[in-house]
């Protein structure tokens with residue numbers, strides 16, 4: 001479980017960006033965060049991961065052992081330990097392109113990277129078997145030994161998801177996990193994420209309201225650093241117009257262009 005309590009974030013110059021955001025995400029939820037450009041979606045995600053410290057408010061996280069960790073105040077070892085249980089799939093994937101898919105899964109996310117160990121000592125058979133099982137689950141076991149740089153965008157995104165799952169996190173954060181993917185691959189990634197959310201809640205930032213309505217269980221809409229809507233997975237067109245304004249026609253146009261033929 002992750003609980004955000006009235007978080008605010010201002011720039012160094014004191015300009016408010018997040019203006020008091022609150023929500024709680026619990027077991028089984030697949031939450032889509034929507035909102036126009038500059039609404040504060042990525043900044044909210046960074047606060048959830050403990051990468052950015054809010055100016056005020058708190059982010060509370062319940063770990064595997066049911067310990068309550070205050071990510072806003074946690075430091076050093078406590079923060080690193082909590083962050084290991086928060087899986088992240090961020091834009092650009094952060095994969096090491098020259099390493100194989102399976103090595104990318106095993107070295108883990110940045111911040112706990114075990115690159116030296118992977119290069120000089122290798123991994124145990126148990127680790128390799130577990131990583132292979134995750135790749136198998138995502139239907140890319142046959143790509144295990146391929147350098148990630150030689151994989152397609154959709155395949156790389158699956159490796160990034162495999163890496164996050166391999167850590168056995170208790171919650172998954174995904175910042176635009178289907179950006180830059182063609183519609184078939186974007187849909188496939190959503191089809192992977194949906195059942196995964198039954199094991200660990202997923203909070204994702206998306207620019208595709210139609211896919212969010214189809215696959216997510218709940219939609220939180222942000223605008224100007226405020227939650228303007230938090231509820232079920234259906235938004236009417238007039239709600240979307242209120243949320244996005246002129247940006248909606250751009251989103252709809254890109255979705256039309258991207259429709260499979």
Ligand SMILES: Nc1ncnc2c1ncn2[C@@H]1O[C@H](COP(=O)(O)OP(=O)(O)OP(=O)(O)O)[C@@H](O)[C@H]1O
Nearest residue numbers: 011012017035036037038039040041042043044205
């Ligand atoms: N470190 C920073 N210093 C100053 N302004 C910042 C900083 N980080 C973000 N911002 C500003 O805060 C606002 C929210 O940024 P954020 O990246 O969270 O938006 P977003 O909703 O994710 O947008 P997009 O959909 O375009 O990615 C933007 O106007 C951005 O320019």
